[in-house]
Amino acid sequence: MAIEWESVIGLEIHCQLDTKTKVWCGCSSDYDNSPENTHTCPICLGHPGALPKLNKKVLDYAIKAGFALNCDINKESKFDRKNYFYPDTPKNYQITQFDHPYAEGGHIDIKLSNGSDKRIGVTRIHIEEDAGKSIHAGEESFINFNRASMPLIEIVSEPDMRSSEEAYQYLNLVKDALKYTKISDVSMELGSLRCDANISVMHKGAKAFGTRVEVKNLNSFKGVARAIDYEIGRQIEEIENGGEINQETRLWDEEAQVTRVMRSKEEAMDYRFFPEPDLVRIVITDEQLERLQDEMPESKVAKMARFVDDYKISENDAETLSNSIELADYFEKVVISSDNPKLSCNWILTEVLRILKDNNKTIEDFSINSEELGEIIKLIDKGAISSKIAKKLFEIKLNDERSPKAIVEEEKMAQVADTSEIEKMVVEVVANNPKLVEDYKVADEGRKPRVVKGLMGQVMKASKGKANPQMVMDILIEKLS
């Protein structure tokens, strides 16, 4: 019988905090990737005697991340030095938090394919500084220190994930939770969110985990899932072929879709951690915690649940609407002015999102404000315009300053609900289609509605889509019989 394998995955996520200045100095964090070291000073360049001082905003943002990931915040914690020599580390050590992180014991709940929840533990979050960047160009190498001492938090998960799908979901939910707090732009593409994965395999049901391998250089969400799948397959094959898994660090090669050894255990560095003597201990007060708790937005998970409950929309729709706080706010404002949640949801998810996608825009730049879209939806709801005309109105409104009501009036788009006017059109269509009318008379009950539909289409066409469909139908049936 073939052996069943189980994989064990833990993630380390680095998130760059979106503060205006770096973590220890006043250098602007708004650096570009120019090769010139324009965003540097003696502190972030590690000049002897320069003293770091913690940016208060960094701690505020980090605490918000702790709240968002359901962590306990430690009122006291400290910074430590992680010593290693590498060209892009100007001080030859990194300031991080070793044994006393500021946040611990959090969690994120993912959804399994069978619909049940699974809780993934967040072991800890700590604050640390980023390194500079080495740039290799042909024979030459350059070092850019603009990124040196940019504020980061590192979020370490428990080894609770058992597949690439679970890891992918966890990573996405962490991103969503952080994005809502507006402490980071959480973009893997831009490097403000980075992820390393610890992966091992064991026989299904085994108690002890196998030897774990750390995989780095995961630059996209899909890349994380692919690298994990590749690494699980590689480890199982290695063991089944009689080999052993070495405790090592591997790099994901996105182009070749394989992982390659970066350094083995023997090459692992001894970081000689010790407390950072140039920084005081971090002390967080109750007042600070209360203030930050008050500033926390409703979480995405809570918002989705509320949308499903209050507005009776599907979980999927609630999820899409909650993708950004701004879109969710827009939706709620449209509902206030339209008084029709379902129709508001449909219009935003189809028409509005389509326009935003086509023009690569976000809801903040959308030309129809929530009140105006609410007005369009109200016009449909009241039967003043058909949904077909509403789409035309929407297209016009995209580049028109007039109110939807004014456009409907001035462009004569209102639905015709005048009995005599509709009757006139019906009589004309009936007179011009003797064949269809004859057809209707001989048709059985099952076929009659189809014939009526054909005639109705002609009346609608004659009215340029403006006739009230229900009235057309009623009058047609009356005339035919």
Ligand SMILES: [Zn+2]
């Ligand atoms: Zn600086």
